[in-house]
Amino acid sequence: xxxxxxxxxxxxxxxxxxxxxxxxxxxxxxxxxxxxxxxxxxxxxxxxxxxxxxxxxxxxxxxxxxxxxxxxxxxxxxxxxxxxxxxxxxxxxxxxxxxxxxxxxxxxxxxxxxxxxxxxxxxxxxxxxxxxxxxxxxxxxxxxxxxxxxxxxxxxxxxxxxxxxxxxxxxxxxxxxxxxxxxxxxxxxxxxxxxxxxxxxxxxxxxxxxxxxxxxxxxxxxxxxxxxxxxxxxxxxxxxxxxxxxxxxxxxxxxxxxxxxxxxxxxxxxxxxxxxxxxxxxxxxxxxxxxxxxxxxxxxxxxxxxxxxxxxxxxxxxxxxxxxxxxxxxxxxxxxxxxxxxxxxxxxxxxxxxxxxxxxxxxxxxxxxxxxxxxxxxxxxxxxxxxxxxxxxxxxxxxxxxxxxxxxxxxxxxxxxxxxxxxxxxxxxxxxxxxxxxxxxxxxxxxxxxxxxxxxxxxxxxxxxxxxxxxxxxxxxxxxxxxxxxxxxxxxxxxxxxxxxxxxxxxxxxxxxxxxxxxxxxxxxxxx
Numbered sequence: 001x002x003x004x005x006x007x008x009x010x011x012x013x014x015x016x017x018x019x020x021x022x023x024x025x026x027x028x029x030x031x032x033x034x035x036x037x038x039x040x041x042x043x044x045x046x047x048x049x050x051x052x053x054x055x056x057x058x059x060x061x062x063x064x065x066x067x068x069x070x071x072x073x074x075x076x077x078x079x080x081x082x083x084x085x086x087x088x089x090x091x092x093x094x095x096x097x098x099x100x101x102x103x104x105x106x107x108x109x110x111x112x113x114x115x116x117x118x119x120x121x122x123x124x125x126x127x128x129x130x131x132x133x134x135x136x137x138x139x140x141x142x143x144x145x146x147x148x149x150x151x152x153x154x155x156x157x158x159x160x161x162x163x164x165x166x167x168x169x170x171x172x173x174x175x176x177x178x179x180x181x182x183x184x185x186x187x188x189x190x191x192x193x194x195x196x197x198x199x200x201x202x203x204x205x206x207x208x209x210x211x212x213x214x215x216x217x218x219x220x221x222x223x224x225x226x227x228x229x230x231x232x233x234x235x236x237x238x239x240x241x242x243x244x245x246x247x248x249x250x251x252x253x254x255x256x257x258x259x260x261x262x263x264x265x266x267x268x269x270x271x272x273x274x275x276x277x278x279x280x281x282x283x284x285x286x287x288x289x290x291x292x293x294x295x296x297x298x299x300x301x302x303x304x305x306x307x308x309x310x311x312x313x314x315x316x317x318x319x320x321x322x323x324x325x326x327x328x329x330x331x332x333x334x335x336x337x338x339x340x341x342x343x344x345x346x347x348x349x350x351x352x353x354x355x356x357x358x359x360x361x362x363x364x365x366x367x368x369x370x371x372x373x374x375x376x377x378x379x380x381x382x383x384x385x386x387x388x389x390x391x392x393x394x395x396x397x398x399x400x401x402x403x404x405x406x407x408x409x410x411x412x413x414x415x416x417x418x419x420x421x422x423x424x425x426x427x428x429x430x431x432x433x434x435x436x437x438x439x440x441x442x443x444x445x446x447x448x449x450x451x452x453x454x455x456x457x458x459x460x461x462x463x464x465x466x467x468x469x470x471x472x473x474x475x476x477x478x479x480x481x482x483x484x485x486x487x488x489x490x491x492x493x494x495x496x497x498x499x500x501x502x503x504x505x506x507x508x509x510x511x512x513x514x515x516x517x518x519x520x521x522x523x524x525x526x527x528x
Contacts (some may be wrong), residue, residue, distance in 0.1 A: 007077035012049035083128040197459035229258035
């Protein structure tokens with residue numbers, strides 16, 4: 001008499017397979033039940049699994065295995081539709097088959113039946129297990145090549161960074177577009193970092209107050225991403241070198257601004273002497289500008305509780321005990337700033353003289369252009385020499401690719417800098433008028449406690465750090481345009497009447513270290 005076999009039905013479908021034809025749980029169960037009815041097999045349990053087959057660390061399978069071990073020889077078969085429903089790892093599959101046989105259970109795929117007692121069928125089993133994995137790997141590789149090709153064409157294929165949004169065209173093609181107000185705030189953040197007035201974390205903190213929604217790590221990645229200046233970075237792959245290509249999306253900032261920010265972040269910019277991380281305190285406006293005269297570290301500031309009130313101090317840290325009362329220093333700062341305050345009634349005179357000085361000083365820009373051109377020629381020569389070394393097999397391909405990447409990056413930066421020098425604004429007089437208007441408001445900003453704007457002006461007036469020595473604030477350099485305003489004021493106090501020649505002579509009273517005319521701030525017109 002033929003004895004009916006008992007089977008457990010194993011139905012597995014992973015989350016990413018839910019929509020695939022033939023992989024639905026309902027379809028698998030229907031096929032398995034029909035098979036059992038035709039072959040007179042009794043169904044004991046139906047197990048549903050929603051987990052990947054990369055390993056047997058699956059909740060429902062582990063429960064089934066425990067049940068099979070407890071009720072040894074109570075079940076003859078574990079049935080599933082195809083072997084990839086059972087496993088996609090040949091090694092794990094062979095081991096699990098051995099485990100099941102020890103408890104008297106035979107696994108079987110009804111659409112790919114194999115008699116595993118025949119040794120040669122193990123090769124077919126390996127094929128059935130490996131084929132889906134090969135198919136997945138091929139699909140993944142095709143997706144990778146497609147994304148890489150899109151990147152080479154200048155299309156951004158990942159999740160849009162802050163300031164951009166993922167969009168789709170009518171034909172289904174994906175692209176990214178600027179997203180306001182996040183884009184405008186990110187542009188402001190790039191400009192603030194390039195200015196060097198505030199530490200990058202301070203810029204992030206202020207950007208968040210403006211409405212930017214981004215984490216610290218995401219912000220750091222963003223300010224390093226050339227996507228914002230219209231470039232797409234294509235990473236190195238096998239023999240293909242990494243490269244920057246022109247993106248099809250709208251650039252948020254210029255290449256010059258992007259590379260200026262990179263120089264600040266890398267510490268190569270003259271303005272990279274940016275201020276340390278510090279909470280902005282209206283009573284400590286010099287915090288982040290003053291250096292300790294003893295150990296030369298940047299001073300911090302805090303308040304100390306006295307008997308009747310709190311006292312403010314600028315002080316050092318890390319073992320250095322130097323400290324100074326904040327109130328008298330703040331008063332000295334106000335007196336110093338008064339020296340550089342323009343006089344409204346002679347605004348046009350300032351503009352005329354500073355433009356003369358600017359035109360005289362910027363004659364040196366041609367020398368800088370020549371220097372950049374010489375550097376470009378040098379790096380192009382190095383690149384050509386590296387090609388010769390590769391051709392003569394004196395260096396290997398990896399060394400050549402590394403040198404080419406370094407030299408190409410420097411050449412690109414120099415070309416951007418050269419281009420920016422050729423496209424600087426000519427309307428200097430209008431910029432100067434706006435800058436002088438900002439200086440006229442300096443005292444009002446300071447007295448009203450608008451510290452963020454005040455610090456921008458202080459940082460522009462004093463590009464280098466400040467020291468307090470002999471009851472005076474000292475610095476190695478003052479902004480040349482502001483210094484000229486001070487000299488004009490001094491001459492006006494000395495001479496009530498001037499000739500044209502006297503006015504012109506004033507324009508040459510600025511030092512030779514370079515004329516730093518203006519910093520641009522789109523939200524606050526222009527400041528020195």
